[in-house]
Amino acid sequence: MLASRDSNTAQLIDAEALRFITDLVGHSARVEGAVFSPDGETVVTISADHTAKLWVSRYGSEIATLDPAAGAIASAAFSRDGGRLVLATARDAWVWSMAGPDDRPHVLATLLGHSASLLHATFANDGGRIVTASSDNTAKLWAAPVDSSNYDLLATLHGHAAAVNHAEFSPDGRLIVTAGRDGRIKLYPTSxxxxxxxxxxxxxxxxxxxxxxxxxxxxxxx
Structure with missing residues (x-):
């Protein structure tokens, strides 16, 4: 997969055969990122048109357009089981279920609490928590129950003197590492x-x- 910042399309490429499959055409502004689902069956693209699109990776056909109407989308990440997707936007983080009653994605929760735009969001490996990083100089840890829309704020992680660009869980989920525009990297416990x-x-x-x-x-x- 190649996402182009100079055009409104992404290219779907077979990495093993190094063979071009198709262009993913549908965004109305430049494509700024692309992520595969864990099983490789689905691709999500994020665009300067403030939407994300889901595609069938084998054929490049569009599944759905996700439009949270919350400004620019900075990142997208699937849960490890591929059943959920979190989008970091200019206002909030949005959690989508990949399979609704009509087999269409639907919003599970909106994570409200940051005072500035979000720059990154991702799931822990166990799928039970989300961490968000923001221009408000903080990261936030959220409970992310699989079968509920009750996503609670567990903690606000302070310490950076500038925007937090990125936050990730350790593989065992016991730590969060953050990277800030203040040039610092910080570690936080999660329990x-x-x-x-x-x-x-x-x-x-x-x-x-x-x-x-x-x-x-x-x-x-x-």
């Missing part, structure tokens, strides 16, 4: 217990000013 313990460590020099936090830290073993 609630570890996050609370980390917060307690940061607040330890100021516990006299945070009596309630001190009590919470004692309960958490901090």
């Amino acid at each position: 609630v217990e570890d996050l609370l313990r980390k917060a307690c460590e940061e607040l330890a020099p100021h516990r006299d000013d945070f009596e309630q936090v001190e009590a919470d830290c004692r309960l958490a073993g901090g």
Whole structure:
């Protein structure tokens, strides 16, 4: 697969045979990225026309156009089982189910909470969590239950002094790594217990000013 920033199309190429299959034609502005589903059967393209399109990878036929009407789309990522897709947009992150009642993609959840445009979003390998990265200098960790639209904010990850370009889970899901425009890379734990313990460590020099936090830290073993 080749996505072209100079045209409105992407090229579908057989990587083993190095054979051109077809052009993916349908976007009305330049194609800025393309990602295969884990099973390789589907391709998603994102475009400067503020839409994403799903395609059958074998033939290049269009499956659906995803239009969250939320401005520019910065990234797209499938869950490991291929059943969901998350789009990072200028306003929010949108989670889509790949199979609705009519076998068409439909919106499962909108992740609201960042105060500036999103730059990246992806799933943990277990599919149960999402991390988003934003121009508001933070990343956010979300619960992403497979069979529910109740996607809750678990934590806001502070520490960068500029926009967070990218965020990824470690393969075991226990850590998040972020890359910021401040030139820094940061690691964060992902469990609630570890996050609370980390917060307690940061607040330890100021516990006299945070009596309630001190009590919470004692309960958490901090």
